[in-house]
Amino acid sequence: MLPALLPILAPILGKVASNLFPDPEAKAKAEQEMTTQLLASASEIEKVAGEIVKTEAQSKHWLAANWRPITMLSFVGLIIARWLGWTAPGMTEPEYLAVYDLMQIGLGGYVIGRSAEKIAPRVLDAIKK
Numbered sequence: 001m002l003p004a005l006l007p008i009l010a011p012i013l014g015k016v017a018s019n020l021f022p023d024p025e026a027k028a029k030a031e032q033e034m035t036t037q038l039l040a041s042a043s044e045i046e047k048v049a050g051e052i053v054k055t056e057a058q059s060k061h062w063l064a065a066n067w068r069p070i071t072m073l074s075f076v077g078l079i080i081a082r083w084l085g086w087t088a089p090g091m092t093e094p095e096y097l098a099v100y101d102l103m104q105i106g107l108g109g110y111v112i113g114r115s116a117e118k119i120a121p122r123v124l125d126a127i128k129k
Helices: 002-020 024-057 062-083 093-128
Strands: none
Touching (some): 024 062, 062 093
16 A cells, blocks of 8 residues: 555655755665655555454454455446446546546455465464474
């Protein structure tokens, strides 16, 4: 998630570094440190997001466990319908692009959660050894 935002955040961080550090070497070092910290935080954020998805999937309540897959299937259905030429009346191009973005975010969260669920036991075993 956060690495995808890095191209957006980089110019902002560059401006902040320029304001704080007029020296080009100090500016470059500050930008590098900020980027490193952002990437380090990204793994933590993705780990927490994965835990949320895992907790939802393991819920005893049917709706809590299945709302994400149902939502994603709905988005996929909308995209397939558009490819087949069936469009919702009045739905604009930006709205379709927003649906694509939501689908990407949802798939990312699902994939991260499933990966964390499968990898976590192996990582814990490796740490214990």
